[in-house]
Amino acid sequence: MAKLIDSIKSFVKEKILKNAHVRENIKSDYVLETRNLGITFGGLKAAQNVNIKIKKNQIYGLIGPNGAGKTTIFNLLTGVYQPTAGTFYLNGEDLTGYSQEKINHKGIARTFQNIRLFNNMTVVRNVMVGLHNNPEFKCSEATSILRLPRHYKVEKAMRQRAKDLLKIFDLEDERNNLACNLPYGKQRKLEIARALATNPKLLLLDEPAAGMNPNETEDLVKTIKYIRDNFDMTILLIEHDMKFVSGLCDEITVLNFGTVLAEGDTKTALSDPEVIKAYIGG
Amino acid sequence: MDFLITLVNGLSLGGIYAMIALGYTMVYGIAKMLNFAHGDIIMVGGYTILLFIPVNPVLAIVAAIVFCVIVGVTIERFAYKPLRGASPLAVLITAIGVSTLLQSLAQVIFGSAPKIQQINLGALQLGQLKIEISTIITLVCSVIVMVALHLFVKYTKVGRAMVAVSEDKGAAQLMGINVNFIIMITFAIGSALAALAGLFYFLKVQTMTTTFGALPGIKAFTAAVIGGIGSIPGAMVGGLLLGVVESICLSIPAISAYTDAIEFSILIIILLVKPTGLLGKKRREKV
Amino acid sequence: MSKFTDGLKKVKWKNYINYAAIGIVTIVFGILSIGGGLPSSTLYLLEKIAISIILAVSLSLVVGFLGELSLGHAGFMCVGAYLGGKVAAMLAKTALGGVGEGILVLIIALVVGGACAGVCGFIVGLPALRLKGDYLAIVTLAFGEIVKVIFQNSSAESFGGPIGLTTPRFDKKYLFIIGLLMVLATLAVLQNFIKSKHGRAITAIRDNEIAARAMGINVTKYKLIGFIIAAVFAGFAGVIFSYSQNNISSATFDYNYSIEILVMVVLGGMGNINGSIISATLITFLNVQLQNVLKGDLAVLKDLLYALILIVIVIYNNAPKLKNFRDKYNIGNILQKLIKRKHDPARTRDDAARWDVVPTKISMDEVLSTDIIVDDTGDNSADVGERRGTK
């Protein structure tokens, strides 16, 4: 019997887990550090050898022409795709290979390029979903079904927290509207509020200013800075709007065809001849 | 020798399943909906054949095809077309409704008592092998139909348009393809195949009831999913596979009572290993 | 005292109206029945209605709230009916059978039937993690058929085989009361579950699974919980069903029965529990009554009618082209205008927008159109691992 179990164990080890990623934490001064991160789809190298280092409280930009692999990087960092090469670390903790849920629990939250709200729920409840895993609002299924006092307490506290968050984004008055009925700009803001509700250490924003008018964009810049300052947040964002990026980001990485073209200080990186060539198409 | 007969029987049954499965799969590929009422189109075909066969067998076949096409296209026009763009769940439930509607209509018209019509085409003696002629006809015809369909989709203008619509409806429309027309054609072809399947199934069963199409319909649906719904070669492979499995299971008395359970278990196992079926295409959602 | 009345005022009576309605029905008919004033036909009808409501409400958790199509609900019921019925049949003859007029055995049977159905719910829920939409629908359908075949081919000693399982019938005067009490229990559990953070998580998964994952919602866990709860209650319904019959046969629990339950859920409005209750009651009532009125092959007119109503309602509620028409001639809106209660979201209370009641149209496009997120890189993850290993 014991022999059988051993043989099963060795089989699992050799055949199934043979190349599984062994996680190793490192000592890192950076909130996010990626090492040679890459993914290939069939023959297509969607991203390769991406090394990004983001310091605490930085607003970091990820830019590049269409199809450069920016959203792919986001998907890698949030576990939607599993990287085929490389690793990434959050505050030195290796998160490579974790599921989306787990990565979120570890402290990375994101928004989406094409807005993904819970359309049939009200605004306030969208945010409350974000608060779901907060240890403060822990409440088991049985507690809820039996309607123990804890359930009411938690619900009330969650609602209050959600309202507070919505206030920051000036969405408090809309809280009882269905999310799908909000105007576009407000939907984007709601997505950020919802991501923030999960209490992340690193916030990934995928084209937050897309489709906004200049006034709204200006407003957004203020809000993002406010988040960074008041929530002690580190932010990685994708954006096309150069003005937006140069006005907001401390450092950037420029991608093209899945590889890093330039990185570093926003101004220097943007004036790199390679970057200009990639954008203008020289 | 026995096994050979089992195999031939299985292949001919599989051919029928494949023909029905083709209807499911084409409609799924192009209209992105599960036409649950497809099995009942077979029933419509069966009754048409039953009505016309005393007049003339050839006329019966033609009438069945024509009538099934009319019914199929009408259903598409009135039940499914208004729901284009609505949630697939709504369409699926409508299809279930249409299926019940057809069955109950048939019962109002023909009554619930089974109707028997004997058709004996004789058997062919090949050495020691004795095979029913109807089995051979079914097998040959289903192969011809499948090859023809494959060529049609690959080499004709309409066929290529169908592929285009199944890939990307919006883009196809921009390219000047009349999407509504293509969907209508798909339903027409699917219904014609169902009529043929009805004919061959009737040759086997020789009895008409209002639930005539339910069993082959569900089996063919299973076959289509096994093969990867949306994939034409998948439907063929799935249909033939299921037919042979069914025939083999039935030929072993110890497990024959569990035939349905075995078939459905195969389905579940295949889906768990390959969630999109044997030949189905994976689709990636853009995040 | 004033604190008590204040507390009473705070209670949202609207949320409890279904409890009240069913409670009143239970009490009124219970008194009449015990007093001997009800004919058997009414008692049987009430039993059937109670069973239908439990089934419809539990299925609405999976279809309406979780957004997965299940065509195997009768299969769970079958498991509950057979296993609960078997336990009941075995215990009825022992000393336990006499305790409390057989109530104790009934409770044990409910526990066993519900638990077994729950285990099946777990097993069916597992593929739900990998499969979506149409594929999941066929797997649930397959599950129902497999269960049916297994019980059909059981030996005569175990589950009666083709002839079916002989189960003890509970006194008809009391069985429907137990059924209606089970309805109340079902409502309590499901409504409390849905109107909590967990229900919110489930609704979030339905609305947008990818976003829900990104919010850290444990999709695996909640999908399984959804399937298990629905299955457990279907199992309860099955046990009550087995108590309402002397002999149960697995042919009863076929795919058409699952469809009938689905029709109840859809006609009641998906994700609308009260709607499910009303449609389950009405359909069961009509089924029984029409069976007496429509003789012979005309009986099928009933199915014809259901099919037509189903198609018309689904098209009316979902057709994109009818959207304007719906908005313009929505009787609810017109009534609202007549009463002149202007809807001002800013002024309404927090719970004004009923998030648990969604229109029939669920934006399932995304959920259904993605089969699964798979790597195009290769068919298995070992491939992925290999590359990573060579880094």
Add this chain to the structure above:
Amino acid sequence: MKKVLSLILAVVLCFGIVCAFASCGTTNYAENNTKIKIGISGPLTGGAAIYGIAVRNAAQLAVKEINEIEKDGNGPLGLQFEIDMYDDKHDPTNVPTGYANLFEGGMQVSLGTVTTKPGLEYKVLSKDDNVFFLTPSATGDGIPEFSNGYQMCFADSNQGGASADYFNANYQGKKIGVFYKADDEYSKGIFDQFKAKLNASFGTIVEAPFTGDATVFDSQVNLLKDCDVIFMPIYYTPASQFMSQGATTVKANAIYYGCDGLDGIDSIEGFDITTIPQEVSYLSHFNSNATEGPAKVFIDKYNAAYDEVKEPLNQFGAAAYDCVWAIYEAMKVAKANGKEIPANIAPSALCEILTEVFNSESFVFHGITGKTEGDNKSDISWESTGYVNKEAIKYVVKEANA
């Protein structure tokens, strides 16, 4: 929209419940009866409808004849009879409602159910109210379990045993095959008994079961193609399908041997038995193609009254005809013994009277089912267990083609 709709539905529902109430009241629902009401539960729609319809028609025929004798209160009983039938669709879940409808509609005596599965439900419900039933065709062994239930047909175990006896006596040395429906209580019940009683000298028999609504029998035909005798304890619809699908493959000199379920196989619309080369025969208590004797008289009466193509007669109908007459005869015996039978007699009182007669050894009913000689009717009696005593006959529907 939804609110208004649900409101309307609720109102309809309340109305319905009130209607349901209206029927409640007395415990003897037969109090206002002017005729003795005979209740039947059987399929009038669906695949088994053909049996239910034959039962209904034949029972009505018998009632008509009896009412003719009893016209104007001049008969031995001075009573009139009527039939009340509920369509149970061969689905046991319909039985509680159906039974309640019959009972609350004033049923006093009953023919039980036409088929076995609903009968298992029916026997318990009728026991609770103590309603006498004599079923024409629910063959299950457990049907007459309680004191109020009797059978006119042979119980499954009797048929299986009788068939095995016949095989032991006549088909020694032949290769035996069985075509049966594994998920059907009638078919499986007979088959199990048959297998148990068959001599060991036959060796292994070839089993070819099918299940559910299967209609394609290629595999079964293939399994049975070398058998000399094929036992078919099934109803005639699948049997006819098997025969026509296997017409050319099964041995031409093979013998199809069935039980009472095969009765009527030669009168199915669209199925021409002469195209089947094999011999077709069955063991039964009635031959619906009889050309002589009391059976012939009955068949002619039936065909004169009903459309013989659309609603063909089969042994179910013949048994139902006998059932009604047997109940009538039993009531006559009771009356002769000094029992009072008013038209509004309570079902339980009538049950007491009838069981007493049926259990007495002297009660012999002369009917058209069972073995008849010349123009004499058969002798039928009952055991106190509810099983019937009469002689079965092997009928050859069609000889083998030379």
